[in-house]
Structures are given as structure tokens and as C-alpha cells.
Amino acid sequence: xxxxxxxxxxxxAALPYANGPLHIGHMAGAYLPADxxxxxxxxxxxxxxxxxxxxEHGVAITLxxxxxxxxxQAFVDKYHxxxxxxxxxxxxxxxxxxxxxxxxxxxxxxxxxxKIDAQxxxxxxTSDQFYDEQEGIFLADRYIVGTCPNCGHDRAYGDQCEKCxxxxxxxxxxxxxxxxxxxxxxxxPTKHWYFPLDRFEGWLxxxxxxxxxxxxxxxxxGQCKSWLEQGLQPRSITRDLDWGIPVPREDxxxxxxxxxxxxxxxxxxxxxxxxGADWEKYWKDPDTRLVHFIGKDNIVFHCIIFPxxxxxxxxxxxxxxxxxxxxLNLEGDKISTSRNHAxxxxxxxxxxxxRRDELRYVLTSISxxxxxxxxxxxDYQQKVNSELVAILGNFVNRVMVLTHKYFExxxxxxxxxKGTTDKRKKVLAVYQQAHRDLDQxxxxxxxxxxxxxxxxxxxxxxNMARTGNKFLADTEPWKxxxxxxxxxxxxxxxxxxVVGNLAIASAPFLPDGSEAIRQQLGVDLTTASxxxxxxxxxVEPVPAGHQLGQPVLLYKNVEDADIQPQLxxxxxxxxxxxxxxxxxxxxxKPTVTIDDxxxxxxxxxxxxxxxxxEKSDKLLKLTVNSGLDQRTILSGIAKQYTxxxxxxxxxxxxxxxxxxxxxxxxxxxxILMAEDQDGKLRLLQxxxxxxPGASVS
RNA sequence: GGCGAGGUAGCUCAGGUGGUUAGAGCGUUGGAUUCAUAACCCAAAGGUCGGGGGUUCAACUCCCCCCCUCGCUACCA
Numbered sequence: 001x002x003x004x005x006x007x008x009x010x011x012x013a014a015l016p017y018a019n020g021p022l023h024i025g026h027m028a029g030a031y032l033p034a035d036x037x038x039x040x041x042x043x044x045x046x047x048x049x050x051x052x053x054x055x056e057h058g059v060a061i062t063l064x065x066x067x068x069x070x071x072x073q074a075f076v077d078k079y080h081x082x083x084x085x086x087x088x089x090x091x092x093x094x095x096x097x098x099x100x101x102x103x104x105x106x107x108x109x110x111x112x113x114x115k116i117d118a119q120x121x122x123x124x125x126t127s128d129q130f131y132d133e134q135e136g137i138f139l140a141d142r143y144i145v146g147t148c149p150n151c152g153h154d155r156a157y158g159d160q161c162e163k164c165x166x167x168x169x170x171x172x173x174x175x176x177x178x179x180x181x182x183x184x185x186x187x188x189p190t191k192h193w194y195f196p197l198d199r200f201e202g203w204l205x206x207x208x209x210x211x212x213x214x215x216x217x218x219x220x221x222g223q224c225k226s227w228l229e230q231g232l233q234p235r236s237i238t239r240d241l242d243w244g245i246p247v248p249r250e251d252x253x254x255x256x257x258x259x260x261x262x263x264x265x266x267x268x269x270x271x272x273x274x275x276g277a278d279w280e281k282y283w284k285d286p287d288t289r290l291v292h293f294i295g296k297d298n299i300v301f302h303c304i305i306f307p308x309x310x311x312x313x314x315x316x317x318x319x320x321x322x323x324x325x326x327x328l329n330l331e332g333d334k335i336s337t338s339r340n341h342a343x344x345x346x347x348x349x350x351x352x353x354x355r356r357d358e359l360r361y362v363l364t365s366i367s368x369x370x371x372x373x374x375x376x377x378x379d380y381q382q383k384v385n386s387e388l389v390a391i392l393g394n395f396v397n398r399v400m401v402l403t404h405k406y407f408e409x410x411x412x413x414x415x416x417x418k419g420t421t422d423k424r425k426k427v428l429a430v431y432q433q434a435h436r437d438l439d440q441x442x443x444x445x446x447x448x449x450x451x452x453x454x455x456x457x458x459x460x461x462x463n464m465a466r467t468g469n470k471f472l473a474d475t476e477p478w479k480x481x482x483x484x485x486x487x488x489x490x491x492x493x494x495x496x497x498v499v500g501n502l503a504i505a506s507a508p509f510l511p512d513g514s515e516a517i518r519q520q521l522g523v524d525l526t527t528a529s530x531x532x533x534x535x536x537x538x539v540e541p542v543p544a545g546h547q548l549g550q551p552v553l554l555y556k557n558v559e560d561a562d563i564q565p566q567l568x569x570x571x572x573x574x575x576x577x578x579x580x581x582x583x584x585x586x587x588x589k590p591t592v593t594i595d596d597x598x599x600x601x602x603x604x605x606x607x608x609x610x611x612x613x614e615k616s617d618k619l620l621k622l623t624v625n626s627g628l629d630q631r632t633i634l635s636g637i638a639k640q641y642t643x644x645x646x647x648x649x650x651x652x653x654x655x656x657x658x659x660x661x662x663x664x665x666x667x668x669x670x671i672l673m674a675e676d677q678d679g680k681l682r683l684l685q686x687x688x689x690x691x692p693g694a695s696v697s
Numbered sequence: 698g699g700c701g702a703g704g705u706a707g708c709u710c711a712g713g714u715g716g717u718u719a720g721a722g723c724g725u726u727g728g729a730u731u732c733a734u735a736a737c738c739c740a741a742a743g744g745u746c747g748g749g750g751g752u753u754c755a756a757c758u759c760c761c762c763c764c765c766u767c768g769c770u771a772c773c774a
Contacts (some may be wrong), residue, residue, distance in 0.1 A: 219768090225701075226701045227701090230770070327767075366710095371703050383723075388735060392735090393735085393736090394734065396736080397734070398733035398736085402732050402733085428723085459721085463722090466753060469737050470738065472732075473730080473739075474738075476732090478732045489729070551733095611773075613698090616698060616771080617773085619773060634774075636773025638773085658774085660774055663771085667774075
């Protein structure tokens with residue numbers, strides 16, 4: 001896919017955020033495809049740096065630390081260690097797994113900032129931010145909690161409501177409170193630095209939209225196009241926070257780099273840590289190919305923001321490709337950390353010891369390369385049993401067993417079969433067909449790897465084993481053994497050749513199985529492997545006369561009893577969640593006086609007209625006879641009620657609420673609704689009709 | 698509402714620039730076989746290619762409208 005030859009490759013995998021353990025969605029999205037690709041490059045003999053590390057800054061970390069009553073450093077230490085171990089145990093073969101709280105990363109990030117700052121590219125701007133007077137700190141969006149204006153959830157964060165998923169800004173919150181002290185924050189001016197993304201829009205359009213129209217995945221390209229056409233805004237790159245990388249400026253005391261700015265620089269820091277003085281080759285030499293493996297949530301950062309940063313800095317190369325994956329679901333539902341609806345990597349490794357290949361195989365076979373995919377345990381069992389075990393494992397095993405049975409485990413000679421008998425003629429024809437099929441599979445396998453089509457590549461690997469099985473079934477050496485041992489020898493020699501090639505071809509996908517086959521064959525595959533991957537064709541890795549080891553089953557069947565506990569485990573949080581939502585009655589708000597209540601003018605009105613708001617999913621424009629007037633009230637109930645349903649209905653509304661303009665139209669009041677646990681809204685109505693304008697008290 | 702990505706056999710997916718009976722793997726059913734972890738091999742059944750229009754001699758493939766899923770985004774006083 002690359003347009004030219006590169007001398008080396010720098011491969012990055014998204015830095016996982018250090019606030020929780022890793023699950024299979026992470027693996028399927030970024031780490032497994034990255035690892036498969038890197039293993040392939042290494043086998044080919046390429047110079048490659050595979051870097052990753054923990055992303056350890058940001059407010060979520062400080063919040064998490066506070067919740068657990070530890071320092072942010074202690075908090076990230078814990079999760080960094082957990083993730084690093086899980087990656088290692090699973091066999092993700094990073095050349096380095098670093099972290100962004102390291103000294104080298106602080107220096108790298110600050111250098112990066114200074115380099116851009118020196119060009120006076122950053123924009124300074126002072127704005128009002130929420131400030132906690134008791135604690136004496138500015139509050140990041142995440143540090144502000146309040147009632148969600150959307151769903152009424154009273155513990156929404158300033159950047160997002162986790163209940164309804166709406167993204168928010170702090171000032172939208174009703175009754176904002178500081179998450180630190182619980183007090184109401186005040187607005188106070190503070191200075192911040194902004195990265196002028198807008199100034200790179202033209203350049204990005206040319207580099208990305210024109211330059212990568214054809215070599216990037218459509219989902220990635222389309223998402224970028226969407227962003228670029230919406231227009232880019234300057235992005236704040238600093239925060240008032242005491243956890244993170246200090247902004248290297250005299251006039252920026254107490255400020256740190258915003259986590260999104262320092263995180264991708266972590267790739268560079270990790271490379272420095274790995275390669276020492278040599279690191280620049282991997283980031284600044286135009287002969288280096290840079291590839292980012294990420295999930296789709298990261299597309300905008302890696303395709304737009306980070307490239308713009310690199311471009312601004314000036315001395316770096318740009319990503320050649322960003323093969324982002326879509327999401328992985330689990331048993332039909334989204335993976336959710338908070339609901340514990342996930343298969344955690346460290347738990348899988350504990351519950352299925354020695355079965356890393358099985359998970360790799362299944363995740364690759366359902367890899368969400370073009371659309372969201374679904375992992376189910378039933379599917380896991382079926383794929384392992386009917387493909388890994390029945391096709392690959394079985395083929396290797398039967399070849400080994402046959403060779404031991406007929407030749408005491410010694411590789412028979414590859415004598416050229418003279419087609420003197422009908423049976424020999426048939427064997428020859430079968431052999432020729434098998435060889436053609438295998439050649440095709442190998443070519444397709446490598447071509448697919450080159451183009452980040454790992455699902456297809458792995459399918460071609462299995463095709464090689466299928467061809468092997470068919471070769472045995474069609475030549476029937478167990479029958480020929482009664483009459484023509486030379487022919488049997490020739491057949492098994494070839495079958496062993498296929499097994500050897502399978503050991504080589506499986507290495508990027510199934511590293512454990514690959515090694516297990518190699519051990520059974522008892523050969524060194526280094527040279528043959530290199531020939532295979534660079535020559536893109538079959539090799540002959542098992543010399544005649546060689547003594548094989550004993551056959552050992554590569555994989556075993558997954559029994560119902562193996563997956564049953566996993567399915568039950570996933571049921572539990574679901575039940576718990578249902579109960580939890582059933583009981584989630586909102587806590588009481590602070591006491592108000594009768595005078596406070598008296599300030600509200602609540603009335604009953606009749607809807608005389610209703611229409612759907614243009615360009616809005618949720619808003620209905622209602623005309624309400626309030627007794628005093630006909631007024632316009634906008635209400636976010638379009639998902640519950642059609643305009644037709646609303647006309648003629650009596651509604652309860654706040655009549656003296658300050659008017660508010662929404663989507664160009666002024667709303668003169670607010671319709672009161674009852675909200676269910678599931679978010680459904682219901683009108684509040686008098687149980688018998690009253691006159692419009694009747695007041696509620 | 699806007700933008701983007703998808704919607705092809707029970708399941709997972711292929712199907713450059715429109716052209717013979719729409720393909721593969723798994724699953725199902727039947728057959729054959731015994732070297733092999735009841736595995737392998739052969740065969741069959743199974744699809745109105747999300748829906749509706751249109752262009753064309755011809756559309757899964759091009760155009761328009763609509764529906765559904767996922768993501769980003771606007772909006773819910």
C-alpha cells in the first residue's frame with residue numbers, strides 16, 4: 001500500500017489511559033492488529049520500532065486517584081503496572097511500553113511545546129473559568145458536577161453526562177458544584193494557550209484529503225473529511241491543574257499541558273527511551289514509515305490534530321497510514337467498563353491459561369476492520385473448535401502421526417514421482433493442484449498483511465491448512481502404504497513441507513502455535529522464514545532424513561463448561577444493573593423556603609398548536625394558551641410526543657421563567673415533565689381539565 | 698437536523714471502472730472415509746443483494762427518495 005520503499009517503520013499503538021484494566025475491545029481495536037503487523041515486519045527482516053505506553057495525565061486520573069484516596073502518581077503506577085503486565089502476558093510484542101509520567105516524556109513534551117512556541121504559533125487567550133475559592137484552584141471540566149440539562153442526572157460532569165452520554169460544557173450544568181470541595185464555584189479569568197488548528201486546515205486538506213484519498217481506509221478517510229469540512233477551531237492546549245507536564249513558560253505557573261497535547265508525543269518519548277540517540281531516525285527521516293494503530297475514537301487526534309502538531313513543530317515525518325478499527329461489542333451489547341460488561345484481558349489469561357492464540361485467532365477473525373463487530377463466547381468456542389482445532393491443529397497432528405507411523409518420524413525423501421501407475425498419476429495431479437493453491441494463499445496472505453487486512457490474511461493462513469487436509473484426503477497415503485511406500489514418502493515429505501510453511505506463516509497471528517509446530521518439527525526456521533516472507537512463496541524448511549519430534553496437539557476443544565462461567569459472569573452485572581436503576585431514585589435537593597417556591601409561577605395551559613422544530617431531533621415548538629396570552633414554548637419532547645398528539649393537551653408549565661432563545665426561536669417558559677428511570681418523559685397534567693391559566697400551588 | 702461509515706445466505710464476511718446460473722468460511726443436511734482431537738474430504742439445501750423509484754439492452758454495482766445500525770456534531774431551561 002505504501003507508495004514507495006521505506007527503510008524502516010515506526011509503529012505506534014494507541015496509548016491506553018491509565019485508569020482501568022484492558023479488555024478485549026482494546027485488543028481487537030488496536031493492539032492485536034498492530035502486533036500482528038509488527039511481527040510480520042520483523043519476520044521480513046524490516047527495521048521496526050513498535051512503541052506504546054500508558055497515558056497517565058489528565059483530570060480523570062486525578063479524580064480517580066482522589067476517589068481511591070491515593071496520589072495521582074500512585075494511581076497511575078497501579079494501572080501502568082497492571083496494563084504492562086497484561087500486554088506482556090498476552091504477548092503483545094512492544095519494543096517498549098513506556099509511560100507519560102516519565103522524566104523523558106516531560107522533557108520531550110516541553111521541547112515540543114517550546115519549538116512551536118518559539119514560532120509564536122500558539123494563541124493566548126484569557127477567559128472566565130470556574131474557580132473553587134476554598135481550594136484556590138481552577139476547576140477543569142471534569143471537576144465540576146451538576147445537574148444535567150438534558151436528562152436531569154444530578155451528577156453530570158462538566159464535559160459530559162455519563163448517564164445520557166450528552167457532551168456538555170461546564171456552564172450548561174444546572175447548580176454547578178466543585179467536585180473537590182462541593183462548593184459552588186465562581187467564574188474567574190485565567191489565561192490559556194491555544195493551538196491554531198484552523199491555520200492548518202488548508203494544509204490538512206491537501207495532505208490528507210488529496211494525498212491519502214486512496215491509501216487510507218474509507219472509514220478513516222470519511223471521518224477526517226467530515227471533520228475538515230466542518231471547519232477546525234483553535235484548541236486549548238493548557239489547563240489549570242497540578243497533575244501533568246508544566247507548561248514551559250515563565251508566565252504559565254501552575255498550568256500544565258492539556259493531556260491530548262502531551263499524549264501523542266508519548267510515542268516520541270517512548271522511541272527516545274528505546275533507541276537513545278538513534279531515535280531521530282524513527283521520527284525525522286523521510287525514509288521512515290510512520291503507522292498509527294488506533295480505535296475509531298482516536299481518528300481525529302491521529303489524523304488531524306497530531307499531524308498538525310508535527311507539521312507545526314516542523315522537523316517530524318507524518319503518518320503514512322492510520323488503519324483505525326471500529327468498535328467491538330460483547331454478546332450484542334456495547335462493552336462497558338462502568339457496567340462491568342467486558343472480558344478483561346487479565347481475567348481471560350487467568351481463566352484460559354495457555355490459550356492466548358485462541359483469543360488472538362477469534363479476535364482477528366472478527367476484527368472490526370470495516371464495521372463494528374460482536375464477540376460472543378459461543379462464537380469463540382465454535383471458531384476455536386471448528387477452525388483452529390479441526391483444521392489447523394488436526395492437519396499438523398495427522399501429518400506428524402502418519403510420518404511416525406510409516407517412517408519412524410524420519411522425514412522421507414522427496415523423490416520425484418514418476419507417473420507410472422494410475423495412482424501415481426493421481427497423486428501427481430493432486431500435488432500440482434495443492435501447490436498452486438498454496439502459492440496463491442501465500443501471495444494473498446502477504447498482500448493482505450501489507451494492506452492491513454488481517455482478517456483476510458488469517459483466512460488465507462487457514463486456507464493453507466485446508467489445502468493440506470485436502471491433499472491428504474485426495475492422496476490417501478494410508479492406502480498407498482500397502483503397495484507403494486515411495487509414493488507415501490513423497491506425499492508425507494510434501495505434507496511436512498506444508499506443515500513447515502504453516503509454522504512460518506502462522507507466526508504473526510498465532511505465535512504460540514507457530515513455535516509449538518516448530519518444536520515438533522525440531523528444526524530451525526530462521527532462514528526459511530526470512531525467505532518465505534521476503535520471497536512471498538513457499539519454502540522447504542524440513543530437510544529429508546531429519547528426525548522429527550513427538551506429535552503434540554496444538555489446540556484443544558473449548559468445552560461448554562469452559563465458557564459457561566464466562567456467560568454467567570456477564571449476566572450478573574446485567575441483573576445488578578437492572579436492580580440498580582430500579583432503585584436509583586434521585587436524592588433530595590437542598591431544602592427551599594416557601595418564599596423560594598413562591599417565586600415560581602407554575603400554571604396550566606392548553607396546547608393550541610404544535611410543530612416540529614426544523615433541524616432538531618428533540619425540540620417541539622408549542623403554542624400554549626396560558627390564559628393570559630398565546631405563547632411559544634420550546635420543549636425537548638419530540639422523541640416522546642408527535643406534534644399531533646400534543647395539540648389540545650393541557651400542560652403544566654413555568655410561566656415566569658426568563659425567556660431563552662434556542663435554535664433561533666425564543667422559548668417563553670418550560671413544560672414540566674415527569675422522567676422515568678429509562679429517561680422517558682411524561683407530561684404532567686391535572687387529573688381533570690381546568691381553565692387555561694389556572695395556577696399551581 | 699448536518700456529516701461520516703455500514704446494511705449481501707442462520708453466523709462472519711468477499712464482491713476494481715455496471716454484463717453469463719451473486720461467492721467463501723463456519724453452521725445445517727446428506728454422502729464418503731479412517732491417518733487424525735466424531736476431526737478431515739465430497740455434495741446439497743439456503744439469499745426479492747435494507748425498501749421504493751429512475752438511468753440502461755443490462756444494476757448488488759450508477760442517480761434520487763426513504764428505513765435501520767454505529768460514530769462525530771447541533772439541539773433538549
